[in-house]
Amino acid sequence: MGKAKKIKANKGKKVPLEKQIEDDKFAKPSTRVKMRQRNDEDAEFVDSNLSQRILEQARLQQEEIEDDIGPASKKPSSAPRLGAGSEESGDEDDTDSMAGDFYEKIEVDEEDERALEMFMSANPAPRRTLADIIMDKVTEKQTELQTQCSDVGSLQIQELDPRVKQMYEGVRDVLAKYRSGKLPKAFKIVPNLRNWEQILYVTDPSRWSAAAMYQATRIFTSNLSEKMAQRFFNLVLFPRVRDDIAEYKRLNFHLYQALRKALFKPGAFMKGLLLPLCESGTCTLREAIIIGSVVARNSIPVLHSSAAILKIAEMDYNGANSIFMRIFFDKKYALPYRVVDAVVFHFLRFQRDRRELPVLWHQALLTFVQRYKGDVSTEQRELLLELLRHQSHTTITPEIRRELQHANCRDVEMVEPMTQ
Incomplete structure (x- = not known):
C-alpha cells in the first residue's frame, strides 16, 4: 500500500488548509519554456506527383464553382441596397445571399395581386x-403656456x-x-x-x-x-x-x-x-x-397570437387578413373557443357577398377547417356547409366539405360520455 501524500506547505505566507488541499489536487503549469530544435531531416514534404494531383483537383473545383455562379452574377449591381449612399455594392451581394437563409425569393402572381387590390380600401387613412x-x-406647446404630459404613453416634449x-x-x-x-x-x-x-x-x-x-x-x-x-x-x-x-x-x-x-x-x-x-x-x-x-x-406565445387572430377576424376584410390568419392557423395553437367562434363568424359574413373572393380566402378557410374542425359546434358546422353553397372554389371547396363532414364537433364529444 502506498504512503499517504503529504500536503505541501507554502513558505513565507499563511495559506488556509482548504486552499492547500485544492492546490494540491491540480497540477500547476510550469513557467519553463521548452525550446525544441527542428531538424530538417525530420520534415515531411509532399512529393511532386501528389502536389500535381492536389492542384488539379483545386482547379476543377474552381471551374465547377464558376459554372454554378454563371456570368450573370459577376455583373456589378447598379443600386446599393443598404440605405446609405456611400455603401458599396459588394456588401449588397453578401447581404442578399445571407437573406436567402431566412426567406425565399418571393414571386408574386399578378392575378392574385389584382384580386387582392379589389379588397383594398379606396380611401385609406393618412399614415x-x-x-x-x-x-x-x-x-x-407653442400655443400653451406649459404642457404637462401626464400619460405614460404620451409624447414628452422638452x-x-x-x-x-x-x-x-x-x-x-x-x-x-x-x-x-x-x-x-x-x-x-x-x-x-x-x-x-x-x-x-x-x-x-x-x-x-x-x-x-x-x-x-x-x-x-x-x-x-x-x-x-x-x-x-x-x-x-x-x-x-x-x-x-x-x-x-x-x-x-x-x-x-x-x-x-x-x-x-x-x-x-x-x-x-x-x-x-x-x-x-x-x-x-x-x-x-x-x-x-x-x-x-x-x-x-399563444395568448398574443389568439388576441391577434381575434382582432383580425373582427376588422374589415382585405386579402392580407387571409394570409396572416392562415399563418396563425398553421402554428396549430390550442385556441380558446371564443377565438374559434370569432373566426367562424368572420367566414360566415361572406355568405351573401357578391364579389368573387380570392383564392387566399378559400385557402384560409381550408386551413382553419383542417386544424380546428373538432373545435366548432354542430350548428357552426352546418352554417359552414351552407356557406360553401354560396362561396365555392373548384378544387378547394370539395376538400373543405369533406373535412367538415368527417368532423367530430366539440358539443358531440361532450354528450357522448354522458350517454354511456
Whole structure:
C-alpha cells in the first residue's frame, strides 16, 4: 500500500488548509519554456506527383464553382441596397445571399395581386410618422403656456439644449452611413430619456441605414417598456419596412432581422406593426408574404397570437387578413373557443357577398377547417356547409366539405360520455 501524500506547505505566507488541499489536487503549469530544435531531416514534404494531383483537383473545383455562379452574377449591381449612399455594392451581394437563409425569393402572381387590390380600401387613412407627431406636439406647446404630459404613453416634449441638439445631429450623420461596428454611446442612452421620441426626431430615422435601423431596434426592444416599444415599432420601424418593400420589391436583410428582433416583445409587435398593417386597408400581397414569413418562422406565445387572430377576424376584410390568419392557423395553437367562434363568424359574413373572393380566402378557410374542425359546434358546422353553397372554389371547396363532414364537433364529444 502506498504512503499517504503529504500536503505541501507554502513558505513565507499563511495559506488556509482548504486552499492547500485544492492546490494540491491540480497540477500547476510550469513557467519553463521548452525550446525544441527542428531538424530538417525530420520534415515531411509532399512529393511532386501528389502536389500535381492536389492542384488539379483545386482547379476543377474552381471551374465547377464558376459554372454554378454563371456570368450573370459577376455583373456589378447598379443600386446599393443598404440605405446609405456611400455603401458599396459588394456588401449588397453578401447581404442578399445571407437573406436567402431566412426567406425565399418571393414571386408574386399578378392575378392574385389584382384580386387582392379589389379588397383594398379606396380611401385609406393618412399614415402618421414620428415627424408628424413631433410637429403637432411642438405646435401644441407653442400655443400653451406649459404642457404637462401626464400619460405614460404620451409624447414628452422638452426644450433641448443647443449642445445636446448639436451632439445628436452628429449622431444623425453617423447613423446615415453606419454599416457595422460600435454605435455612438449618446445613441445607446436614448431609450432611457423621457423625451426619447424628440431625440429620435433630431437623428432623423428616415435617413438611417438599414444596418443602423436593425441596431436601433435591438436597443429599443431591450430597453423600452411594451407600450413604448409599440410606439417605436409603429412610428419608426413600420414606415421604413413598407417604404423599403415598395421601393425595392423585397425587404433588406437588416430590416428583416429587425422585424425578427421586434418579436421579442410580441404584444408591441402585434399592436404596433401587424394590426396597423391589416387595418390600413392598403397592405399588398408582397408585404403580407414578407411580414407573414417573420411570424411563421418565429415562436409567439399563444395568448398574443389568439388576441391577434381575434382582432383580425373582427376588422374589415382585405386579402392580407387571409394570409396572416392562415399563418396563425398553421402554428396549430390550442385556441380558446371564443377565438374559434370569432373566426367562424368572420367566414360566415361572406355568405351573401357578391364579389368573387380570392383564392387566399378559400385557402384560409381550408386551413382553419383542417386544424380546428373538432373545435366548432354542430350548428357552426352546418352554417359552414351552407356557406360553401354560396362561396365555392373548384378544387378547394370539395376538400373543405369533406373535412367538415368527417368532423367530430366539440358539443358531440361532450354528450357522448354522458350517454354511456
